Amino acid sequence: MTEISKHSSGHGHEGQIHIPANTAWPLVLAFGLTLSFGGILLGIWITVLGLLLCLISIIGWFRDVLPHESAEYVSVEVRPFVSETTRKVVDRIELPLLEHKPGELLPQATLIAGLKGGIFGGVAMAVVVMIYGQLIHGSVWYGVNLLGGAGVADWTNATTAQIAEFHWGWFLIALLIHSTASILMGLIYGAMLPMLPSRPMLLSGIAAPLIWSGLLYAGMGIINPAMNSRISWPWFLVSQLVFGLVAGWVVAHDENFKRIRKMPLAIRVGLEVPGLIQENHQGESH
Numbered sequence: 253m254t255e256i257s258k259h260s261s262g263h264g265h266e267g268q269i270h271i272p273a274n275t276a277w278p279l280v281l282a283f284g285l286t287l288s289f290g291g292i293l294l295g296i297w298i299t300v301l302g303l304l305l306c307l308i309s310i311i312g313w314f315r316d317v318l319p320h321e322s323a324e325y326v327s328v329e330v331r332p333f334v335s336e337t338t339r340k341v342v343d344r345i346e347l348p349l350l351e352h353k354p355g356e357l358l359p360q361a362t363l364i365a366g367l368k369g370g371i372f373g374g375v376a377m378a379v380v381v382m383i384y385g386q387l388i389h390g391s392v393w394y395g396v397n398l399l400g401g402a403g404v405a406d407w408t409n410a411t412t413a414q415i416a417e418f419h420w421g422w423f424l425i426a427l428l429i430h431s432t433a434s435i436l437m438g439l440i441y442g443a444m445l446p447m448l449p450s451r452p453m454l455l456s457g458i459a460a461p462l463i464w465s466g467l468l469y470a471g472m473g474i475i476n477p478a479m480n481s482r483i484s485w486p487w488f489l490v491s492q493l494v495f496g497l498v499a500g501w502v503v504a505h506d507e508n509f510k511r512i513r514k515m516p517l518a519i520r521v522g523l524e525v526p527g528l529i530q531e532n533h534q535g536e537s538h
Contacts, residue, residue, distance in 0.1 A: 273322035281309035292429060293476055362442040365506035366499075370438015373499030374430060380491040384484065391416035393423075398482060400426030415482075434495070441503050446512045456500025461492035 284305030291299025316322045378396075385394035389412065397415045400422035445452040465488065472480040503509055 268325040269328050270323040270325050273316065273324045275313065275316050275322070277309045277313035277316065280305055281313065284309055289432070292425075362446050362503075362506075362509060362512060363439055364442070365503045365509050366438045366440065366442015366445075367435065368438070368506070369441050369499035369502035370435045372502050373438060373495040374434030376498040377434070377491045377495040378430065380487070380494050384487040384491070385416070388484065388487075389416050393418045395487075396426045397422045398479065399429060400424070434499075437495075438499050438503075441499055442509075445500070445503050446509060452504050453497070453500050456503070457497035458493065461489070461496040465489050465492045 284302045287302025288299050288306060289302075291297070291302060381395035381399075382392040385396070386392045388394070394412075394416045397417075397419060400419070441456055445456060448455060465485075468488075469485055472483070
């Protein structure tokens with residue numbers, strides 16, 4: 253190391269560098285989000301608890317970074333670096349310099365693609381669910397009500413004929429659950445797929461749907477036994493594969509995604525890599 257980095261708002265001393273301070277708020281926020289959506293099936297008070305945890309964690313996380321980022325100082329030993337080689341000629345790999353930090357480049361470009369992928373994938377999955385309802389139960393609303401009716405108190409007493417009918421309440425609940433899950437999964441695709449070294453469609457279209465379908469299959473009997481007794485798992489798996497393939501295709505064919513995929517892996521995962529990020533005259537990357 254040839255320079256010592258100091259925190260702009262801290263009191264670092266010579267021979268020290270600053271690193272971000274440890275914080276548990278991201279884990280609390282993730283747990284709060286899980287409870288918020290889990291409450292759709294488990295009860296309104298679980299959702300209220302989840303939203304309360306989300307609010308507390310967001311406030312705590314913001315206080316860790318605003319108005320000044322919390323940091324810890326670590327002592328280092330400065331050693332001058334001297335590059336030596338026995339070769340007479342050194343070949344250098346020429347890489348194009350980026351004009352932005354990785355954090356400024358990736359989210360705006362790929363999350364929009366993920367949002368579109370989640371919307372199109374959700375529509376495609378809904379079509380499969382309606383086809384299943386029409387072919388198996390003679391009603392396009394059966395699969396919709398199966399999802400929406402899971403949150404209704406008297407759902408366990410409903411007959412197959414009642415589930416096959418249209419219900420405004422069940423439809424709105426199903427629309428909320430399906431839209432939220434599809435958009436969130438699309439955003440995850442948009443954020444994660446650019447970081448994969450190769451074959452993003454293999455993960456998004458096949459591997460990921462198989463994984464979350466297996467987890468739901470293993471846990472649905474505990475989460476919602478009534479729904480588990482009526483759901484058709486082969487059709488459920490088909491609908492998830494269709495979502496993954498459509499959402500992954502939309503993300504993978506986005507122009508911003510293609511442009512980012514051509515960059516080195518270190519840049520795609522958001523690392524600050526010397527030599528790949530354009531630096532200004534003050535020595536700070538921009």
